[in-house]
Amino acid sequence: MSPELVLGAYIFILAVFVGFEVIAKVPSTLHTPLMSGANAVHGIIVIGAMAVAANAVGGTLGQVIAFFGVVLGTINVVGGFAVTDRMLQMFQGRRPGPPAK
Amino acid sequence: MAELAPWAYLVTAVTFVLGLKGLTSPKTAVLGNRIAAGGMLLAVLVTFLVQGTANLALILAGIALGTVAGLWGARSVKMTAMPQMVALFNGAGGGSAALVSTLEYVRELGHDPSAGLVVAIILGLVIGAVSFSGSLIAFGKLQGIVTPRAFAYTGQNIVTGALALAMLALAGLLVAATLGVRTADPLLLFIALTVVALVFGVALVMPIGGADMPVVISLLNAYTGLAVAAAGFSLNNQLLIVAGTLVGASGTILTRLMSKAMNRSLTNVLFGAFGAAPAAGAEGTRADDGRTVRSTTPEDVAALLAYARAVVIVPGYGLAVAQAQHSVRELADVLEGKGVDVKYAIHPVAGRMPGHMNVLLAEANVPYEQLVDMEDINPEFPRADVALVIGANDVTNPAARSNPGSPIYGMPILDVDKALNVIVIKRSMKPGFAGIDNDLYLDPKTQMLFGDAKDAVTKLTAEVKKV
Numbered sequence: 001m002s003p004e005l006v007l008g009a010y011i012f013i014l015a016v017f018v019g020f021e022v023i024a025k026v027p028s029t030l031h032t033p034l035m036s037g038a039n040a041v042h043g044i045i046v047i048g049a050m051a052v053a054a055n056a057v058g059g060t061l062g063q064v065i066a067f068f069g070v071v072l073g074t075i076n077v078v079g080g081f082a083v084t085d086r087m088l089q090m091f092q093g094r095r096p097g098p099p100a101k
Numbered sequence: 102m103a104e105l106a107p108w109a110y111l112v113t114a115v116t117f118v119l120g121l122k123g124l125t126s127p128k129t130a131v132l133g134n135r136i137a138a139g140g141m142l143l144a145v146l147v148t149f150l151v152q153g154t155a156n157l158a159l160i161l162a163g164i165a166l167g168t169v170a171g172l173w174g175a176r177s178v179k180m181t182a183m184p185q186m187v188a189l190f191n192g193a194g195g196g197s198a199a200l201v202s203t204l205e206y207v208r209e210l211g212h213d214p215s216a217g218l219v220v221a222i223i224l225g226l227v228i229g230a231v232s233f234s235g236s237l238i239a240f241g242k243l244q245g246i247v248t249p250r251a252f253a254y255t256g257q258n259i260v261t262g263a264l265a266l267a268m269l270a271l272a273g274l275l276v277a278a279t280l281g282v283r284t285a286d287p288l289l290l291f292i293a294l295t296v297v298a299l300v301f302g303v304a305l306v307m308p309i310g311g312a313d314m315p316v317v318i319s320l321l322n323a324y325t326g327l328a329v330a331a332a333g334f335s336l337n338n339q340l341l342i343v344a345g346t347l348v349g350a351s352g353t354i355l356t357r358l359m360s361k362a363m364n365r366s367l368t369n370v371l372f373g374a375f376g377a378a379p380a381a382g383a384e385g386t387r388a389d390d391g392r393t394v395r396s397t398t399p400e401d402v403a404a405l406l407a408y409a410r411a412v413v414i415v416p417g418y419g420l421a422v423a424q425a426q427h428s429v430r431e432l433a434d435v436l437e438g439k440g441v442d443v444k445y446a447i448h449p450v451a452g453r454m455p456g457h458m459n460v461l462l463a464e465a466n467v468p469y470e471q472l473v474d475m476e477d478i479n480p481e482f483p484r485a486d487v488a489l490v491i492g493a494n495d496v497t498n499p500a501a502r503s504n505p506g507s508p509i510y511g512m513p514i515l516d517v518d519k520a521l522n523v524i525v526i527k528r529s530m531k532p533g534f535a536g537i538d539n540d541l542y543l544d545p546k547t548q549m550l551f552g553d554a555k556d557a558v559t560k561l562t563a564e565v566k567k568v
Binding site for chain 1: 200
């Protein structure tokens with residue numbers, strides 16, 4: 001067992017508990033924005049894609065795969081946060097009173 | 102500079118925890134999302150500094166293309182199509198994790214990787230690929246490209262099981278290869294495993310009906326998180342482990358919360374083939390026992406509404422599709438002006454995603470106090486003069502209470518049929534998302550007002566003003 005693996009296991013287990021705790025009580029109104037926000041967070045894979053792209057293995061095919069890895073990761077990040085923000089805008093700025101008829 | 106990177110990643114990890122925490126309360130949700138986005142930006146910038154200029158053009162081009170595509174998708178999507186857009190973004194993340202794992206494997210092949218490393222790579226590949234193809238099918242179902250009905254076939258669980266076994270076997274061979282037991286070219290095994298995982302994702306989601314899609318998307322979201330965590334192990338990147346695991350864990354909890362809101366166990370969602378063509382026990386529900394559907398006119402309904410004391414509006418997906426939230430609010434205003442007590446009955450899964458109706462009605466500035474949750478509104482239906490159902494279907498189907506043979510039996514519903522009168526605004530007699538007929542429409546108390554939700558409500562409002 002490499003020390004990195006053990007360290008990773010510690011982080012993994014602790015993060016599981018944090019993940020469980022964070023979502024303890026959520027009103028159902030926020031289920032979808034929360035799912036969408038969490039969806040954006042795993043877009044962090046983009047930095048992994050950047051790292052393997054910088055290594056450039058596997059010739060031209062490897063380059064193509066790396067390129068799509070970065071594209072898909074970025075779509076996940078940018079789209080995820082933007083769409084969550086749009087959903088949440090609906091909850092914000094609830095001005096009192098309707099506009100004049 | 103590069104030695105500072107892990108510290109910057111740590112900051113990002115903290116913003117993710119704070120961001121997710123913020124997203125659990127309406128007051129802090131917007132801020133939470135932005136905090137997490139800021140952390141993400143920091144991580145990407147720091148990664149640029151660490152990588153230097155290696156292959157920079159390709160990376161920049163990828164980020165530019167991804168940004169344009171992601172922004173375009175997020176901006177142009179209609180509110181009604183939000184869930185499938187989330188599915189698409191999730192699939193992108195899963196696909197990225199699978200591609201990263203693939204490249205990592207190719208790189209490690211030359212370095213005699215340890216078994217632990219290969220296991221991490223395999224997990225990243227398999228879970229990522231399943232999430233990718235599964236999310237695409239979920240998108241297709243919600244978008245209507247793939248049949249939204251549960252695609253059930255005999256032996257589906259055997260097929261899914263066989264695919265799972267095949268993945269296990271291939272993964273076993275791959276790990277054995279690193280331990281010195283070479284049975285086949287590892288790269289070929291790896292490609293075969295990728296293909297089987299992609300097929301498995303399709304086979305997993307196809308048999309699930311459209312009504313359960315939000316739960317499935319949430320589950321696939323958790324999968325992608327785990328795939329990213331696995332990629333973190335193989336790349337030895339702690340930030341990926343933290344972020345991926347956070348999403349995996351919170352996503353699992355969220356999936357359970359959602360399926361609970363629908364009163365369906367997760368196993369039931371995954372293996373129950375919900376919404377298949379009417380099951381054996383549901384036979385006879387189609388026979389209408391001589392009862393017929395009664396159609397009505399806006400004039401009649403307007404009179405009924407104007408002289409009612411209490412009206413409960415039951416919004417559903419049809420309202421979202423027709424974008425009728427503003428018209429409905431106007432109708433409610435006019436009714437209140439005539440002294441009618443108006444409330445909205447919000448089913449937790451009305452529409453296509455939990456909270457869908459709250460979002461739509463909030464957009465139309467409907468006061469929060471008028472939005473009443475299912476548990477609180479159900480006792481009020483017997484006191485309501487009129488229940489006005491606008492584009493809702495399955496969540497009002499009394500078969501969920503009375504017909505043990507119905508596929509939705511046991512799902513909590515709004516007790517619309519207990520109101521004195523029921524008016525249903527609906528485009529046609531087409532069944533709802535679960536693909537089953539609604540007994541409510543044959544109830545003698547029920548009258549149908551056929552038409553597009555927005556048109557019908559606008560006409561109603563005009564008629565009520567005349568009364």
